Amino acid sequence: MKIRKDKDILLFTKLGSFSILFGCGVLFFQIGSKTVMVLGGMSILVGIMMCIMALVASTKPKTELIRDERITRINEKAGYNAGWLIMLAVTILFWVDKIWSLNIELKDMYYTTIFVGAYSWLILRWYYNKRCIE
Amino acid sequence: MRTRIKELRAKYDLTQEELAVKVGVRRETIVFLEKGKYNPSLKLAHDLAKVLNTKIDELFVFDD
Numbered sequence: 524m525k526i527r528k529d530k531d532i533l534l535f536t537k538l539g540s541f542s543i544l545f546g547c548g549v550l551f552f553q554i555g556s557k558t559v560m561v562l563g564g565m566s567i568l569v570g571i572m573m574c575i576m577a578l579v580a581s582t583k584p585k586t587e588l589i590r591d592e593r594i595t596r597i598n599e600k601a602g603y604n605a606g607w608l609i610m611l612a613v614t615i616l617f618w619v620d621k622i623w624s625l626n627i628e629l630k631d632m633y634y635t636t637i638f639v640g641a642y643s644w645l646i647l648r649w650y651y652n653k654r655c656i657e
Numbered sequence: 658m659r660t661r662i663k664e665l666r667a668k669y670d671l672t673q674e675e676l677a678v679k680v681g682v683r684r685e686t687i688v689f690l691e692k693g694k695y696n697p698s699l700k701l702a703h704d705l706a707k708v709l710n711t712k713i714d715e716l717f718v719f720d721d
Contacts, residue, residue: 586674591682592698
């Protein structure tokens, strides 16, 4: 497997490594405060994700990462349909709450819409990329 | 819709990767174009025709 080592990949890896080191430093020096510990943990997590993303991107040729018109069209179509799915999910929750009096709070609605929106967008993107939109 | 991209690409001895780089798209896009599964924009069709030294209406054939 050929691994690219160009400027963008190295920059992303450096930022990820810095984020991990920052997180470790925060956890080491501020172990008492819960909020700071969460911040440190998040920083480590983001750093690890950035390093993984850089590694995955480095194994692909640069031409496979171009955002061309087909990808733009796929993203637009997936976003449009994900938007309608969010509307549908919110409508269903609203009527379920009305009919069965479940006392669903607004907080639960946030999680549902984020979940439905993000996952449906990712799944639709994958589907349109496989099938190819006309 | 049928395309003559594969035929002309072979004539000019270009790989899918090379053609993709010349017109600024992903190799996958060229694959879908050759299969006739993707309708390109006018700009991409123009760029492809220019690289393959032909006209747009000769590159893309529409069956009535």
